[in-house]
Amino acid sequence: MDCASSSSPRRPSFELADIVRAHGEACRRSFVLTPDQTVVLRDIVRCRTAALGGHLDVCDRCAYTSPSYNSCRNRHCPKCQGLAQAKWIAEREKRILPVRHFHVVFTLPAELHGLVRFRREALFDMLFACASQTLLELARDERHLGAELGLTAVLHTWTRELLFHPHVHCIVTGGGLALDARRWIDSGKKFLFHVNVMGALFRGKFLDRLRKAYARGAFADFDSFEDPEGFDRLMCAIAKKDWVVYAKRAFGGAEQVYRYLGRYTHRVGIANSRLVALNDDDVTFRTKNGKTITVAPTEFLRRFLLHVLPARFVKMRHFGLLASGNVNTKLANARTLLQDRRTTSVMRTTASGQDILDALTADKPRPCPLCSVGSLHRQPLPPSSSPTTPILDSS
Numbered sequence: 001m002d003c004a005s006s007s008s009p010r011r012p013s014f015e016l017a018d019i020v021r022a023h024g025e026a027c028r029r030s031f032v033l034t035p036d037q038t039v040v041l042r043d044i045v046r047c048r049t050a051a052l053g054g055h056l057d058v059c060d061r062c063a064y065t066s067p068s069y070n071s072c073r074n075r076h077c078p079k080c081q082g083l084a085q086a087k088w089i090a091e092r093e094k095r096i097l098p099v100r101h102f103h104v105v106f107t108l109p110a111e112l113h114g115l116v117r118f119r120r121e122a123l124f125d126m127l128f129a130c131a132s133q134t135l136l137e138l139a140r141d142e143r144h145l146g147a148e149l150g151l152t153a154v155l156h157t158w159t160r161e162l163l164f165h166p167h168v169h170c171i172v173t174g175g176g177l178a179l180d181a182r183r184w185i186d187s188g189k190k191f192l193f194h195v196n197v198m199g200a201l202f203r204g205k206f207l208d209r210l211r212k213a214y215a216r217g218a219f220a221d222f223d224s225f226e227d228p229e230g231f232d233r234l235m236c237a238i239a240k241k242d243w244v245v246y247a248k249r250a251f252g253g254a255e256q257v258y259r260y261l262g263r264y265t266h267r268v269g270i271a272n273s274r275l276v277a278l279n280d281d282d283v284t285f286r287t288k289n290g291k292t293i294t295v296a297p298t299e300f301l302r303r304f305l306l307h308v309l310p311a312r313f314v315k316m317r318h319f320g321l322l323a324s325g326n327v328n329t330k331l332a333n334a335r336t337l338l339q340d341r342r343t344t345s346v347m348r349t350t351a352s353g354q355d356i357l358d359a360l361t362a363d364k365p366r367p368c369p370l371c372s373v374g375s376l377h378r379q380p381l382p383p384s385s386s387p388t389t390p391i392l393d394s395s
Helices: 016-030 035-046 082-093 110-117 121-142 195-215 230-241 255-263 297-305 324-339 339-344 351-361
Strands: 054-059 065-069 103-105 150-158 165-173 175-178 184-186 245-247 275-277 283-286 292-295 316-320 377-379
Touching: 016 035, 016 275, 016 297, 035 065, 035 297, 065 165, 065 377, 103 121, 103 195, 110 165, 110 230, 121 150, 121 165, 121 195, 121 316, 150 297, 165 255, 175 324, 195 230, 195 245, 283 297, 292 297, 324 339
Parallel strands: none
Antiparallel strands: 054 065, 054 377, 103 165, 103 245, 150 165, 150 316, 175 184, 275 283, 283 292
């Protein structure tokens, strides 16, 4: 059962749920919300409250009792990502290769943001496809590497100010399985491919897919394309731009990779720890370098809801050696070829994903914090039927 523990860190002075309770109904009246966005608001407000049930910790020696309520498990809720993140990291660590890895970020230009919001799922799929194909094709080219990479990509859509900014974070093996599958080929130590080369290829692939989608009528109802020249003007503008591809240096060790990526995979647009102040008229939250921004509560919720993904949309994807169809073939072959290197990667300086998962899911009796003699035992609490906020009653 996914419940808040009585031993968890002290809560922030207020949370995203408090903003939704106070201003969610005003947001619903001010903006047209999608069903997915309405569900997110409802779940966040109910998360870890009596509405979802939970359990009661009862001491077997004294009168101490403490309720802990179930989490909503919505992937957009800032309170529900810890366990999901630990499970994901533990699973991915089983497939990691003992090689250096690079962090590469592909970003769409601002001119495309309106079109992406209009056709979110199709354009997000396009972003994943073009970013992954850029890396895989460059790697297979003998002039660059002549090998097949493994990569994991994660979609993000926000800036620190909660503005719409779609981009994918890719964690990429620093080398790949040779095309004849007989050896492992390492990349250079300082960088994988030149960012200008990646940017130009990424741009070309995306423009090609946009043209084909437009020819199929995929954007027929988009307001900016009511003018017959609207699409061509957009294509001309973005074709002239340098598309941003950002690449970081290689990681210090393979064991760091997925714990690092885990910080991205289950991150939501805003963490409760970034919220600074809330009143009837304003919400203040931290951005970058110690700075803050203040906006109206309904504007804050509007920005937050920009980043609600379509239901069942997969925001973490694996390609190349890490693609599901290659795990038992190409990836297994690469692991065999790299077997001698594994001895240099076994020392850990931090807890593994499995260690963290075991700690989160341990179901051992805990000592009573009141008498320090008794042990706490759990009793189930059924969900409460009373509504907690008008947003729950939205239709």
